[in-house]
């Protein structure tokens with residue numbers, strides 16, 4: 001298994017799921033066609049499933065966003081959407097059957113902005129998760145995404161009452177001019193008020209998302225945002241590098257990276273500098289680094305599964321932008337970024353009556369499962385235990401990915417396990433594969449490896465997935 005080197009920019013792509021949705025294809029017309037969900041799930045373990053409900057609506061479309069979401073949804077559309085979600089949940093629960101125990105161990109409402117829904121609609125969303133799917137929201141970790149203008153007291157009260165354990169709010173910047181530059185117009189006063197309401201609602205874990213790499217952002221203004229966030233002592237903070245992707249608002253503005261048709265070295269430098277400044281600031285303020293983006297307050301209560309859990313199979317996604325995973329197929333509905341396409345897909349979802357089959361997806365074979373496991377474990381600061389990999393796959397990661405791991409080691413991206421302590425405290429020394437980190441049981445990234453997560457991740461994509469992603473026509 002070898003991979004090609006993909007340029008030198010530290011910012012190739014954010015690997016939050018593998019394979020990416022742009023590698024999915026319509027299943028109709030392929031061998032086996034659109035498989036019945038009941039067949040797909042018949043032999044799967046269903047006693048520790050994750051449940052994800054996707055709400056594809058937002059008040060504004062942020063300039064950097066390529067998520068599957070639309071703005072300006074009239075009331076009747078959210079009603080129709082919830083009606084369809086209800087039908088889908090009923091069909092999916094039927095397909096899971098009752099021959100083996102079906103149990104959900106975590107739940108999340110994502111988007112879009114789930115709190116675009118009214119308080120009454122959020123009650124209904126919780127009912128769909130509980131009454132249709134059988135998830136006990138009061139007993140499992142439940143994470144919900146929100147935004148400053150939709151985090152209202154009545155919605156938060158419903159979420160708290162129904163067992164929400166974590167609220168994640170996209171702030172991006174506490175500096176108004178930067179929020180405008182990222183095409184997310186908002187005032188700091190609104191953001192502060194929303195944070196106050198979230199704390200008053202008493203939901204145990206608050207996550208704040210911030211973005212670095214915005215035009216005009218300096219280390220000083222970045223520090224202003226970090227300190228404003230820290231004033232709320234959030235249990236978690238996510239620091240995201242800004243990306244300019246095709247068909248997003250910023251992409252259309254013809255930002256530098258796109259005009260030049262390639263990586264922008266000055267922008268890369270700005271992002272790397274701000275990343276390091278942000279990381280060091282949070283580490284100095286009692287936070288631990290969980291991954292390149294994620295930081296957790298050292299004394300925060302356990303939050304339940306985080307993105308590390310993505311590597312487990314067994315995800316049920318409901319809604320038109322949600323993915324579902326069995327051990328052999330990742331599937332969802334169609335995917336788009338462009339507004340007209342998104343509207344069409346949402347309208348199609350709301351008129352669907354037959355939810356018994358998988359529509360769009362990608363089969364995941366043994367090699368892809370190994371890549372996925374390595375990728376998603378390695379991108380976590382705590383790294384990957386080789387023994388766990390061997391137990392799951394019967395082989396050693398260095399046998400399966402010699403070229404990639406050797407390259408990462410040569411670049412100083414792999415940590416020397418002899419360096420104890422937190423990733424940030426360890427040196428950035430690389431090790432050669434022979435008798436290296438894997439042999440001693442733990443394969444993990446050095447600080448420079450974590451800093452280059454978005455370059456390292458794509459190098460672990462298989463040639464087939466890379467080809468499918470390249471052939472995908474953005475719409």
Ligand code: SF4
Pocket residue numbers: 057058059060061062065066067069111112113147170
């Ligand atoms: S970043 Fe969040 S709030 Fe902004 S458009 Fe995307 S999903 Fe909506």
